[in-house]
Amino acid sequence: xxxxxxxxxxxxxxxxxxxxxxxxxxxxxxxxxxxxxxxxxxxxxxxxxxxxxxxxxxxxxxxxxxxxxxxxxxxxxxxxxxxxxxxxxxxxxxxxxxxxxxxxxxxxxxxxxxxxxxxxxxxxxxxxxxxxxxxxxxxxxxxxxxxxxxxxxxxxxxxxxxxxxxxxxxxxxxxxxxxxxxxxxxxxxxxxxxxxxxxxxxxxxxxxxxxxxxxxxxxxxxxxxxxxxxxxxxxxxxxxxxxxxxxxxxxxxxxxxxxxxxxxxxxxxxxxxxxxxxxxxxxxxxxxxxxxxxxxxxxxxxxxxxxxxxxxxxxxxxxxxxxxxxxxx
Amino acid sequence: xxxxxxxxxxxxxxxxxxxxxxxxxxxxxxxxxxxxxxxxxxxxxxxxxxxxxxxxxxxxxxxxxxxxxxxxxxxxxxxxxxxxxxxxxxxxxxxxxxxxxxxxxxxxxxxxxxxxxxxxxxxxxxxxxxxxxxxxxxxxxxxxxxxxxxxxxxxxxxxxxxxxxxxxxxxxxxxxxxxxxxxxxxxxxxxxxxxxxxxxxxxxxxxxxxxxxxxxxxxxxxxxxxxxxxxxxxxxxxxxxxxxxxxxxxxxxxxxxxxxxxxxxxxxxxxxxxxxxxxxxxxxxxxxxxxxxxxxxxxxxxxxxxxxxxxxxxxxxxxxxxxxxxxxxxxxxxxxxxxxxxxxxxxxxxxxx
Amino acid sequence: xxxxxxxxxxxxxxxxxxxxxxxxxxxxxxxxxxxxxxxxxxxxxxxxxxxxxxxxxxxxxxxxxxxxxxxxxxxxxxxxxxxxxxxxxxxxxxxxxxxxxxxxxxxxxxxxxxxxxxxxxxxxxxxxxxxxxxxxxxxxxxxxxxxxxxxxxxxxxxxxxxxxxxxxxxxxxxxxxxxxxxxxxxxxxxxxxxxxxxxxxxxxxxxxxxxxxxxxxxxxxxxxxxxxxxxxxxxxxxxxxxxxxxxxxxxxxxxxxxxxxxxxxxxxxxxxxxxxxxxxxxxxxxxxxxxxxxxxxxx
Numbered sequence: 010x011x012x013x014x015x016x017x018x019x020x021x022x023x024x025x026x027x028x029x030x031x032x033x034x035x036x037x038x039x040x041x042x043x044x045x046x047x048x049x050x051x052x053x054x055x056x057x058x059x060x061x062x063x064x065x066x067x068x069x070x071x072x073x074x075x076x077x078x079x080x081x082x083x084x085x086x087x088x089x090x091x092x093x094x095x096x097x098x099x100x101x102x103x104x105x106x107x108x109x110x111x112x113x114x115x116x117x118x119x120x121x122x123x124x125x126x127x128x129x130x131x132x133x134x135x136x137x138x139x140x141x142x143x144x145x146x147x148x149x150x151x152x153x154x155x156x157x158x159x160x161x162x163x164x165x166x167x168x169x170x171x172x173x174x175x176x177x178x179x180x181x182x183x184x185x186x187x188x189x190x191x192x193x194x195x196x197x198x199x200x201x202x203x204x205x206x207x208x209x210x211x212x213x214x215x216x217x218x219x220x221x222x223x224x225x226x227x228x229x230x231x232x233x234x235x236x237x238x239x240x241x242x243x244x245x246x247x248x249x250x251x252x253x254x255x256x257x258x259x260x261x262x263x264x265x266x267x268x269x270x271x272x273x274x275x276x277x278x279x280x281x282x283x284x285x286x287x288x289x290x291x292x293x294x295x296x297x298x299x300x301x302x303x304x305x306x307x308x309x310x311x312x313x314x315x316x317x318x319x320x321x322x323x324x325x326x327x328x329x330x331x332x333x334x335x336x337x338x
Numbered sequence: 339x340x341x342x343x344x345x346x347x348x349x350x351x352x353x354x355x356x357x358x359x360x361x362x363x364x365x366x367x368x369x370x371x372x373x374x375x376x377x378x379x380x381x382x383x384x385x386x387x388x389x390x391x392x393x394x395x396x397x398x399x400x401x402x403x404x405x406x407x408x409x410x411x412x413x414x415x416x417x418x419x420x421x422x423x424x425x426x427x428x429x430x431x432x433x434x435x436x437x438x439x440x441x442x443x444x445x446x447x448x449x450x451x452x453x454x455x456x457x458x459x460x461x462x463x464x465x466x467x468x469x470x471x472x473x474x475x476x477x478x479x480x481x482x483x484x485x486x487x488x489x490x491x492x493x494x495x496x497x498x499x500x501x502x503x504x505x506x507x508x509x510x511x512x513x514x515x516x517x518x519x520x521x522x523x524x525x526x527x528x529x530x531x532x533x534x535x536x537x538x539x540x541x542x543x544x545x546x547x548x549x550x551x552x553x554x555x556x557x558x559x560x561x562x563x564x565x566x567x568x569x570x571x572x573x574x575x576x577x578x579x580x581x582x583x584x585x586x587x588x589x590x591x592x593x594x595x596x597x598x599x600x601x602x603x604x605x606x607x608x609x610x611x612x613x614x615x616x617x618x619x620x621x622x623x624x625x626x627x628x629x630x631x632x633x634x635x636x637x638x639x640x641x642x643x644x645x646x647x648x649x650x651x652x653x654x655x656x657x658x659x660x661x662x663x664x665x666x667x668x669x670x671x672x673x674x675x676x677x678x679x680x681x682x683x684x685x686x687x688x689x690x691x
Numbered sequence: 692x693x694x695x696x697x698x699x700x701x702x703x704x705x706x707x708x709x710x711x712x713x714x715x716x717x718x719x720x721x722x723x724x725x726x727x728x729x730x731x732x733x734x735x736x737x738x739x740x741x742x743x744x745x746x747x748x749x750x751x752x753x754x755x756x757x758x759x760x761x762x763x764x765x766x767x768x769x770x771x772x773x774x775x776x777x778x779x780x781x782x783x784x785x786x787x788x789x790x791x792x793x794x795x796x797x798x799x800x801x802x803x804x805x806x807x808x809x810x811x812x813x814x815x816x817x818x819x820x821x822x823x824x825x826x827x828x829x830x831x832x833x834x835x836x837x838x839x840x841x842x843x844x845x846x847x848x849x850x851x852x853x854x855x856x857x858x859x860x861x862x863x864x865x866x867x868x869x870x871x872x873x874x875x876x877x878x879x880x881x882x883x884x885x886x887x888x889x890x891x892x893x894x895x896x897x898x899x900x901x902x903x904x905x906x907x908x909x910x911x912x913x914x915x916x917x918x919x920x921x922x923x924x925x926x927x928x929x930x931x932x933x934x935x936x937x938x939x940x941x942x943x944x945x946x947x948x949x950x951x952x953x954x955x956x957x958x959x960x961x962x963x964x965x966x967x968x969x970x971x972x973x974x975x976x977x978x979x980x981x982x983x984x985x986x987x988x989x990x
Binding site for chain 1 (some may be wrong): 598
Binding site for chain 2 (some may be wrong): 883886
């Protein structure tokens with residue numbers, strides 16, 4: 010049994026303008042201790058998937074169907090009180106904007122301690138010494154002094170470290186990181202990615218990493234789920250995704266990413282591969298393949314029938330009618 | 339006409355910090371502290387650096403959206419930094435800007451056609467309504483916007499389409515230079531590629547010069563001819579694209595390049611992870627501003643600020659004591675050895691076997 | 692291009708929301724902004740009452756009939772008669788005119804002047820301090836006291852009431868507009884306009900004013916409601932609309948002495964005032980929600 014099993018998850022939002030189908034039938038698993046990256050562009054449903062797992066999507070206006078099984082329990086059936094026990098304890102979370110995720114009027118030590126006191130019933134004193142340990146763990150110098158500081162006194166990178174400390178406070182089995190480095194500068198991003206990798210080895214939590222940055226994916230992930238317009242279009246081991254992408258969208262995405270070092274190969278400036286056109290509206294039901302409108306290979310078949318997510322090679326799932334089946338014989 | 343299109347000499351911008359009961363000036367943010375560079379016709383110069391390094395302020399000072407504290411800005415050899423707003427106005431036709439945020443850079447209450455027409459009308463580039471409309475549709479074709487977009491409002495478009503509108507507006511007065519202030523940073527990968535290619539195509543067609551302000555080194559490598567790297571208000575290295583990416587000299591440039599995640603898990607790189615955070619521009623460190631984080635720091639760095647000096651006979655300018663012969667003599671041998679060893683490490687990574 | 696031999700088609704997924712039939716634009720508007728519709732409907736009804744007051748079964752609201760004093764509501768006198776025998780129904784209906792006229796006039800006057808002051812303060816830095824300190828000074832005095840003081844200096848007339856209330860409302864508008872202008876002038880599209888050679892007056896007219904109007908329109912409805920209450924209060928205190936003109940404040944003032952025995956004289960104008968203020972506030976609330984881009988953008 011996998012740690013997290015997402016089975017045909019649908020998250021739809023009812024708005025006065027119609028139904029927004031933010032997530033439409035997404036299934037994937039995360040094993041114990043594994044890092045899975047969920048990749049896609051804005052509006053592809055990757056963040057809504059994470060919020061659905063955490064039970065942070067308000068219903069109404071949303072409605073959720075399918076199943077999200079965490080350690081065998083379907084989270085969609087749990088009452089809010091049970092979810093609250095789970096969040097921050099078994100499932101930790103890190104968000105993009107460390108400033109707005111921290112309470113500006115509480116000292117950082119208190120904020121880490123709150124989680125511990127709530128979930129592990131530690132005393133105030135024990136919580137504080139654990140908070141210092143955690144700040145130390147996430148590489149904040151002078152942790153003893155920093156626990157008594159307020160978020161505004163910390164830099165962006167330090168705040169994200171505090172967020173990680175809070176997320177890790179209760180040794181969660183799953184850590185959901187939604188664009189954890191997007192708001193940070195590259196040199197700080199490098200620090201945070203190093204930290205996350207290091208902590209993962211030490212603590213063994215599974216990580217669901219949500220990002221649009223394929224560079225971050227390549228550095229962190231073991232397995233990759235590519236999403237497009239609320240659907241999973243491809244899933245494979247990270248090496249496979251980069252070396253052997255099968256879905257035309259994944260290929261387009263990889264081609265469109267500028268790569269460092271291109272000036273060594275071409276002395277002239279080079280054009281980037283484009284994916285023509287725009288993402289389809291999620292307000293209208295999509296008939297056929299969601300990518301058909303932008304796909305260079307699309308045929309009448311693609312426009313009429315949505316492809317199933319199929320295992321086209323060992324541990325490599327693709328939702329494309331034209332992806333070749335490659336199984337070793 | 340010979341000489342550079344735009345020249346910036348020793349540009350400074352210090353923002354006063356007001357505090358206390360009576361709003362007296364308590365200090366200055368040294369956002370830009372003595373920046374010089376030139377841009378030639380038809381050339382792209384990229385200004386790269388992390389947030390707060392002052393790269394956007396440089397662009398705003400050139401356009402006088404912010405008044406520079408000191409220094410000179412010359413357009414075709416003519417100083418424009420001290421002109422009155424009235425005298426500057428006709429010259430604004432020649433320098434335009436494209437902003438980062440495709441949502442706040444277009445007036446939500448105006449139609450796309452009117453947004454693009456505004457500079458045409460301001461500079462009297464058309465004699466009547468029909469001419470304005472012709473020019474607007476010509477520009478929309480240029481940036482590959484559908485014609486029916488003219489009568490619609492910005493909120494009806496996606497980020498990429500809006501950025502095309504912003505580019506069309508910048509092209510409208512027929513400028514020689516466009517300042518792209520993080521113009522593609524807010525866009526999704528696939529759309530970003532579209533806009534980057536569009537900018538490059540427009541540059542080739544129209545002979546535009548671009549000042550490309552960005553924090554994204556991979557994008558910069560694709561679009562630029564020359565690169566200037568900024569750190570805490572100063573340029574630390576400036577050179578042509580190939581030299582900079584192939585043999586970066588300043589330790590900061592090297593760290594910056596090595597920090598960019600490469601979208602290929604089979605590539606293994608030795609990363610220079612910088613310790614700590616960028617110091618505050620209110621009290622920048624003495625000497626070399628990078629010395630607090632530099633892995634190769636030695637005594638002269640803490641006291642003397644290095645100036646931009648050419649490396650050998652190339653046009654690569656670097657502001658680092660390690661790159662100047664004078665300083666080499668003073669530093670201790672062991673430090674230099676480690677420095678040299680790390681400098682020779684492959685930067686762009688090697689394929690794993 | 693090869694056609695795949697066996698096509699695997701994705702399973703059909705259930706629809707989580709029932710399919711909604713296509714509605715007209717009006718139906719969508721009502722569904723999305725019920726407060727605007729209800730508030731607007733009430734306000735429209737009151738406007739019609741004000742305009743058509745003479746044709747709605749009213750008699751001369753100032754006609755005295757001492758013989759029929761303080762009659763209770765009946766088929767002939769729907770709202771009864773007051774101490775001078777005047778028909779309260781007719782007086783309340785004609786009073787609608789005064790209330791709405793004062794409310795709308797103050798909203799327009801205060802918004803216009805406040806807009807001008809706010810824009811000047813936001814764009815002309817040297818004048819900012821002076822203008823805003825004057826506004827602060829005005830704001831320090833409670834609006835109703837300021838209006839009473841101003842009324843004490845002048846003759847009681849509807850026009851003077853409007854001016855007195857407007858003066859007390861202008862500072863709030865000016866503050867609102869100034870803070871809006873300070874944000875707007877930093878907007879990239881305003882900077883792009885500067886870079887495109889747009890002159891200051893055109894920037895104000897094209898880029899700043901239209902974008903400052905949305906919050907101002909909301910504020911104007913609240914000012915309108917506040918002005919109607921202030922007018923009624925002033926009239927009630929005898930410092931407002933002259934007694935010769937029937938206004939809700941006047942009617943209530945006249946009914947005050949005997950309200951314990953003849954409560955209807957106070958009751959009916961009070962109900963009308965309450966409904967009117969409620970309608971205007973609902974309209975304002977609805978407009979704020981409709982115009983707030985943050986609410987509109989979420990999902």
